[in-house]
Amino acid sequence: MRAASITASFTPSGIPTSYYNLFADAGLAAAPPLDPETRAPVAPEKLAALFAGGLLEQELSPRPQIPIPEPVLEAYASFRPTPLRRAAAFERALGTRSRILYKYEGASPVGSHKLNTALPQAYYNHLEGTRRLATETGAGQWGTALAFACRRFGLDCSIYMVKVSFEQKPFRRTMMELFGAKVRASPSELTRFGRAFRAEHPDHPGSLGVAISEAIEEAVSVPGTKYALGSVLNHVLLHQTVIGQEALRQLDELGLFPDAVVGCHGGGSNFAGIAFPFVRHRLDGRELQLLAAEPEACPTLTRGRFDYDFGDTAHLTPLVKMYTLGADYVPSPIHAGGLRYHGAAPLVSELVARGLVEARAYSQERTFAAARRFAASEGLIPAPESAHAIAAAEELAAEADAEGRERTILLCLSGHGLLDLSAYDGQP
Ligand SMILES: *Cc1c(COP(=O)(O)O)cnc(C)c1O
Numbered sequence: 001m002r003a004a005s006i007t008a009s010f011t012p013s014g015i016p017t018s019y020y021n022l023f024a025d026a027g028l029a030a031a032p033p034l035d036p037e038t039r040a041p042v043a044p045e046k047l048a049a050l051f052a053g054g055l056l057e058q059e060l061s062p063r064p065q066i067p068i069p070e071p072v073l074e075a076y077a078s079f080r081p082t083p084l085r086r087a088a089a090f091e092r093a094l095g096t097r098s099r100i101l102y103k104y105e106g107a108s109p110v111g112s113h114k115l116n117t118a119l120p121q122a123y124y125n126h127l128e129g130t131r132r133l134a135t136e137t138g139a140g141q142w143g144t145a146l147a148f149a150c151r152r153f154g155l156d157c158s159i160y161m162v163k164v165s166f167e168q169k170p171f172r173r174t175m176m177e178l179f180g181a182k183v184r185a186s187p188s189e190l191t192r193f194g195r196a197f198r199a200e201h202p203d204h205p206g207s208l209g210v211a212i213s214e215a216i217e218e219a220v221s222v223p224g225t226k227y228a229l230g231s232v233l234n235h236v237l238l239h240q241t242v243i244g245q246e247a248l249r250q251l252d253e254l255g256l257f258p259d260a261v262v263g264c265h266g267g268g269s270n271f272a273g274i275a276f277p278f279v280r281h282r283l284d285g286r287e288l289q290l291l292a293a294e295p296e297a298c299p300t301l302t303r304g305r306f307d308y309d310f311g312d313t314a315h316l317t318p319l320v321k322m323y324t325l326g327a328d329y330v331p332s333p334i335h336a337g338g339l340r341y342h343g344a345a346p347l348v349s350e351l352v353a354r355g356l357v358e359a360r361a362y363s364q365e366r367t368f369a370a371a372r373r374f375a376a377s378e379g380l381i382p383a384p385e386s387a388h389a390i391a392a393a394e395e396l397a398a399e400a401d402a403e404g405r406e407r408t409i410l411l412c413l414s415g416h417g418l419l420d421l422s423a424y425d426g427q428p
Contacts, residue, residue: 240273
């Protein structure tokens with residue numbers, strides 16, 4: 001089936017010139033963030049200490065299309081559009097009758113989709129006079145992307161890296177430092193919250209919830225510093241829609257339209273990035289399955305409750321309505337560090353609650369088995385996070401084969417695993 005219409009506009013090289021705001025375009029509403037004390041919707045001014053105004057405006061924007069600033073487009077031009085490829089050898093390895101296509105975000109200079117949002121976040125902060133960004137990172141992909149983006153737009157960058165990943169992934173730290181960022185293991189001795197937390201839990205492996213608390217504390221206490229988040233928030237999802245907009249156009253050039261769109265899900269940004277531009281078509285009546293793949297070890301969408309909760313362990317964030325396992329949840333240290341978050345993007349949560357998006361959970365063993373098959377056939381080594389999307393695509397293809405159907409499955413390969421090779425050692 002061909003795409004009904006391509007409404008976005010593109011640069012001559014094929015990069016979308018605006019971000020796609022699904023909720024505004026489709027007239028969908030999501031529950032607003034609440035002030036934990038008053039339980040009233042948070043006034044945007046309250047978040048101005050943390051985020052640049054240009055980003056807060058996008059967070060709540062009623063505009064369906066939000067133009068991408070020229071300097072950001074220029075930065076995108078070094079790696080976008082990313083390739084869309086058919087995984088023909090992988091299809092043969094599976095023996096499936098379905099087509100499997102992947103959008104390869106591992107082609108970005110830092111190796112993942114995270115740069116799509118790091119660049120505009122650094123740009124708007126630079127524009128508004130911020131001198132430094134503080135952030136957390138799990139497996140290190142977000143930290144690497146923000147470090148590079150800060151470098152590009154002349155900002156300092158301070159990164160709290162979840163301790164278990166800091167120890168498991170030393171090369172990610174090397175990359176962040178190479179781009180000029182300061183990196184510390186979280187919980188750290190540098191923040192009041194980190195010191196208190198370590199006193200109470202001396203051997204804690206760290207978690208994204210704790211690292212977020214530390215980064216926020218630094219942002220509110222050090223002048224000229226703001227905070228950056230690599231997933232979950234509306235403006236982050238918005239920036240990632242370059243993925244799906246490009247994919248729609250690239251598929252159209254091949255005369256194709258998918259009947260399944262699959263992405264792995266940690267905080268929801270790469271999934272939303274590939275899926276949201278397609279959701280519009282589903283709302284317009286296309287038959288289209290949208291599938292978010294998450295780890296069994298952190299089953300936010302499949303086992304969490306849809307309710308207001310804090311985004312961090314110290315309860316410094318507003319209350320947001322999302323699927324959550326609880327702000328104190330500490331997932332076991334699986335290799336897909338980027339998927340170890342207790343919550344989920346409110347916008348993805350809303351679509352799951354409405355039945356527009358489906359979620360499934362996969363075991364670490366199964367995702368690595370899928371990733372190994374993909375690597376051996378396509379020659380690309382997927383990030384352990386992206387491996388969840390591959391496992392999901394395999395499952396959809398097998399289901400279709402069993403039913404005698406032939407499907408067109410689009411998956412987001414959110415990053416490469418070249419810095420995760422030790423995780424592949426010892427996996428069956
Ligand atoms: C961070 C990351 C993820 C998970 O984050 P989302 O916000 O859910 O996209 C997935 N894959 C890769 C490669 C990542 O770096």
